[in-house]
Amino acid sequence: MDVVTAQEMYEWDRVAIKSTGLDGRLLMENAGRAVSSDLEKKLGTHQRVIILIGAGNNGGDGFVIARTLLNRGYSVEAWQIVSDSKVEGDARYHKEIFIKSGYTLYKLEKTDDLSESLKSADVIVDAMLGIGVKGRLREPVKQVVELANEQRAFRVAVDLPTGVPADEGIVEFDAFKADYTCIIAALKMSALVEHTRVYYGEWKVCDIGLPVKKLPSPSRKVWQREGGRRVLPGRDPNSHKGSHGKALVVGGAAHMPGSIAMSAKAALRSGAGLVTIATPKSAMNAVASYVQEATFLPLAEERGVIKDSAGVDVSAYDGVAIGMGMGRGQESNNLVSHLISTVKAPLLIDADALYQLKNLVGLLRSRTYPTILTPHPGEFAHLVDQSISAIVRSPFSYSREFSKAYGVYTVLKGPATIITAPDGSQFVDLSGNAGLAKGGSGDVLSGILLAMMLQSGSITYALNNGCMLHGLTAEMLTKDAHSMVDLLATDLVEGLTQTFRTFSS
Ligand SMILES: NC(=O)C1=CN([C@@H]2O[C@H](COP(=O)(O)OP(=O)(O)OC[C@H]3O[C@@H](n4cnc5c(N)ncnc54)[C@H](OP(=O)(O)O)[C@@H]3O)[C@@H](O)[C@H]2O)[C@@H](O)CC1
Ligand SMILES: Nc1ncnc2c1ncn2[C@@H]1O[C@H](COP(=O)(O)OP(=O)(O)O)[C@@H](O)[C@H]1O
Ligand SMILES: [K+]
Numbered sequence: 001m002d003v004v005t006a007q008e009m010y011e012w013d014r015v016a017i018k019s020t021g022l023d024g025r026l027l028m029e030n031a032g033r034a035v036s037s038d039l040e041k042k043l044g045t046h047q048r049v050i051i052l053i054g055a056g057n058n059g060g061d062g063f064v065i066a067r068t069l070l071n072r073g074y075s076v077e078a079w080q081i082v083s084d085s086k087v088e089g090d091a092r093y094h095k096e097i098f099i100k101s102g103y104t105l106y107k108l109e110k111t112d113d114l115s116e117s118l119k120s121a122d123v124i125v126d127a128m129l130g131i132g133v134k135g136r137l138r139e140p141v142k143q144v145v146e147l148a149n150e151q152r153a154f155r156v157a158v159d160l161p162t163g164v165p166a167d168e169g170i171v172e173f174d175a176f177k178a179d180y181t182c183i184i185a186a187l188k189m190s191a192l193v194e195h196t197r198v199y200y201g202e203w204k205v206c207d208i209g210l211p212v213k214k215l216p217s218p219s220r221k222v223w224q225r226e227g228g229r230r231v232l233p234g235r236d237p238n239s240h241k242g243s244h245g246k247a248l249v250v251g252g253a254a255h256m257p258g259s260i261a262m263s264a265k266a267a268l269r270s271g272a273g274l275v276t277i278a279t280p281k282s283a284m285n286a287v288a289s290y291v292q293e294a295t296f297l298p299l300a301e302e303r304g305v306i307k308d309s310a311g312v313d314v315s316a317y318d319g320v321a322i323g324m325g326m327g328r329g330q331e332s333n334n335l336v337s338h339l340i341s342t343v344k345a346p347l348l349i350d351a352d353a354l355y356q357l358k359n360l361v362g363l364l365r366s367r368t369y370p371t372i373l374t375p376h377p378g379e380f381a382h383l384v385d386q387s388i389s390a391i392v393r394s395p396f397s398y399s400r401e402f403s404k405a406y407g408v409y410t411v412l413k414g415p416a417t418i419i420t421a422p423d424g425s426q427f428v429d430l431s432g433n434a435g436l437a438k439g440g441s442g443d444v445l446s447g448i449l450l451a452m453m454l455q456s457g458s459i460t461y462a463l464n465n466g467c468m469l470h471g472l473t474a475e476m477l478t479k480d481a482h483s484m485v486d487l488l489a490t491d492l493v494e495g496l497t498q499t500f501r502t503f504s505s
Helices: 006-020 024-040 057-071 089-100 111-119 141-150 225-230 257-269 281-290 330-342 351-357 361-366 377-384 388-393 395-406 441-455 459-480 489-503
Strands: 048-053 075-080 105-107 123-127 154-158 180-184 202-206 220-222 246-250 274-280 295-299 319-322 347-349 371-373 409-412 417-420 426-429
Touching (some): 024 057, 024 089, 024 180, 024 202, 057 089, 057 123, 057 154, 089 105, 105 111, 111 141, 123 141, 246 441, 257 274, 257 281, 319 441, 330 351, 330 361, 351 441, 377 388, 377 409, 388 395, 395 417, 417 459, 426 459, 441 459, 441 489, 459 489
Parallel strands (some): 048 075, 048 123, 123 154, 154 180, 180 202, 246 274, 246 319, 274 295, 319 347, 347 371, 371 409
Antiparallel strands (some): 417 426
């Protein structure tokens, strides 16, 4: 499933029309029909539907939806909320068909009349503005949106809720608050970004018959479960532990043994053949009591935290993860730079090592093996010298810019986790839920990602699938055995068993 900006959507439209001769009016008919069919699944024939129609092509979709639902026997009032002269082009064409079909078009003259109608509506369909919105809402749209938002009716948006920008990064807007959005042709970026996604409610993408083979790829996609399942690594019957990779996890401290222990165990549960834990000696007993299957590399320490890089030989490992529970002391800076320079295998940098990375970021460009950064927005903000709010408002562009500049994979975590490859291509993983919003979930994720990289030929697939397995485990556990309140990171580690049993083939 592609994720597009407004500009990319207009380009798709242009290419579709130019390359195949498809007509804009036909696309509008398809869009209106697709939304109507989807909406029908939610409508009872007795329900009163009000459709609010604006000036542009989003309004044009509204005319098709109104006609289609009326043709199918639903109780629909179509309200054109702008003056006649504003309705032009394809929208006007469909307005004429609507009227010639014998249906009544209500026009906004007195707000009180619309207000009365809205009060008795069961469903309000917003076909006022789509991807063409610019700036804050002007009248009369602004007032109609406010009125609609006050009603108790079920609110449905066509393509995107009126007022919500299609792109990331815009924070000043007023918008229709949808319970459900029927998105046309491709997912708009704002449906995935924290401050705008809440306006969409639940959503679904409706196909309108664009010629998919001809459309330029935005190199930005939602990672889908079925596709993920197809590229999950299998287990060869003749394999031995060495076939599934030797992993090294580096981190932990005497006062923080849990993180590294959970990463290591998650890596083992996710199929890593051998896992070695490099941690201060004083943390070893606590870690070992949780992960009996791992071997250890005791590190020099001072007051319970890693002291320096002496004695860390990384040549024997197929993949390394560093940072979980390591602490942020200056002492571990040497270790982070040592690993960046010497690990000749995928190197995953997480948590406290990301903090250290800030002064070492220039070293990343010299790596010839894959480097993977797994920040949450706070860690990423620190790394790129931006505020957290700037990052969460524009996560796609910040992570794309960073990955391309430093030649790294960035896994920017959150309810929609964005995985960016060094070439800037992006995948979004939407699995998981707020049960994961608890300390330790990220440590488990690092272990899963490391193990997946050891077993897969493609770093991107490994990262996408690792994020998905992590999220699916939370979903499965909060459905069957836990609540989002009580779920613990250690539950996730154990829950991986069920995920692998049911999800992988
Ligand atoms: N493949 C496709 O792409 C397909 C796209 N389709 C549909 O087309 C939609 C895009 O249509 P679009 O380009 O006409 O833009 P749209 O969202 O209707 O808005 C333009 C109107 O809004 C107005 N306006 C703008 N800002 C405003 C504000 N702040 N406050 C108030 N008014 C404001 C602006 O007025 P103006 O600024 O020109 O005075 C203009 O009249 C897309 O979302 C999808 O639904 C499908 O039909 C089929 C295939
Ligand atoms: N509300 C949420 N919905 C879905 N996933 C979430 C949510 N909150 C957190 N997560 C996931 O949980 C993990 C948290 O990672 P992180 O913040 O690094 O945790 P920690 O460092 O405490 O272990 C990430 O994979 C993130 O995507
Ligand atoms: K809309």
